[in-house]
Amino acid sequence: MVDPVLKWAGGKRQLLPEITARFPVAYDRYHEPFFGGGAVFFHLEPDSGSINDVNERLVTFYEVVRDDPETLIAENRTHEHSDDYYYDARDEFNDLRTVEGKTDEQAVREASLLLYLNxxxxxxxxxxxxxxxxxxxxxxxxxxxxxxxxxxxxxSEALAGATIHSDDFEYVADEATAGDLVYFDPPYQPVSTTADFTDYHAEGFDRDDQRRLRDLAATLGENGVHVVLSNSPPVAELYEDLPAFDVEVVEATRAINSDGDERGEVAEVLITNVPPDERRRTTLSEF
Ligand SMILES: C[S@@+](CC[C@H](N)C(=O)[O-])C[C@H]1O[C@@H](n2cnc3c(N)ncnc32)[C@H](O)[C@@H]1O
Known part of the structure; x- marks a missing residue:
């Protein structure tokens, strides 16, 4: 069990027991197409599989963590704690975004700045x-x-067996084969306009994306892939016409923001095609 390196909105630590209880007892490779902070992946430490996020700078971060942890740690030690330094670091981070074909040094610098800003x-x-x-x-x-x-x-050790993508979530249609497990944690569809959890990235995630995801989940299921998906209650109705999928609502007391200082009861839907008698049913001693 490894702790996530980054704080990330929508992080799944509080819901880990509910989510992993729906995973199958046995599966081949593990895929997480909406990686973010990767709380579930780092909890499981799967031997092989893939991770993905549409956020390219986040993906560079995990590539550097996997491939060059000691250089990253050394670079992290160079930062300073002041408001001026923060805003300079932010400018440098944004300048690096536009550099095509980054050198290894630039990738390490960008990863280190991301962690510092985070x-x-x-x-x-x-x-x-x-x-x-x-x-x-x-x-x-x-x-x-x-x-x-x-x-x-x-x-870094946990990521050693993972291929890392920076793509739309549909990449997993090519990666996942029968017997694999895919855990989807897409941006939340907001329950109300004040709870705008879709604001992770400049490209939003709308109802059409939720439908695209539903169609992909159905196809993966037909191909013998185990699928578990978490989201907010408004997406539940999209899965009503898929008899292979169970939709369950769980209440979780969890951080509303990524820092954990605002907490509340949040209803979450967990959707899966793993039949109840094939689930691993997490024991509390695991947490
Ligand atoms: C709810 S967060 C995942 C949180 C993660 N489970 C954790 O524990 O921290 C959703 C992630 O999906 C990414 N994302 C948004 N649209 C995407 C897309 N079309 N394909 C892949 N990833 C996407 C966002 O950048 C964000 O990191």
Missing amino acids: RTGFNGLYRENSDGEFNVPVGRYANPDWVQADRIRAA
Whole structure:
């Protein structure tokens, strides 16, 4: 069991027991197409599979964590704690975005800046403006840890058997074969306009994307792939016409924001084609 390196909105730590209880007892490879902070992946530490996120800078981060953890840790130690440094780091991070064909050094620098901004920015948010620039203001932390040496080393080992993609979630149609497990945790469809959880990335995730995902889940199921999906209650009705899928609502007390200082009861739907008698039924001692 490895701790996620990044704070990420929609992180699934509180719901881990409910989610993994629906996983099958046995499966081949594990795929997570909406990786974010990767709480479920890092909990499982699967031997092989794939991860993906449409956010390219996030994906660069995980490639560097997997392939070059010690250089990343050394780079992390060079940062400073001040408002001026934060805004300079943010500018540098945004300048690096436009560089085509980055060198290894530039990729390490970009990864290190992402972690620094994640640990020192307001609420650990990741938000981009319409030009794709990261625009989160500085946060107020007495003693933030942006080095994260132990977590990076452990995450690097956990990622050793994973192929890493930066694509739309549909890549998994080519990666997953019969007997594999796919866990989908897409951006939430907001329950109300004030709970706008879709704001992860400049490209939003709309109802058509939710339908596209539903169709992919159905096709994967027909091909013998185990599928588990989490989301907010409004997506439940999309799965009503798929008899192979069970839709269950669970209540979770969890962080509303990524920092855990605002908590509340959140209803979450868990959707799966894993038959009840094939589920592993998580025991609490695992957590
Ligand atoms: C709910 S978050 C995942 C949180 C993650 N389970 C965790 O524990 O931190 C959803 C992720 O989907 C990504 N995303 C948004 N649209 C996508 C798409 N079309 N294909 C793949 N990933 C996408 C976002 O960048 C975001 O990181």
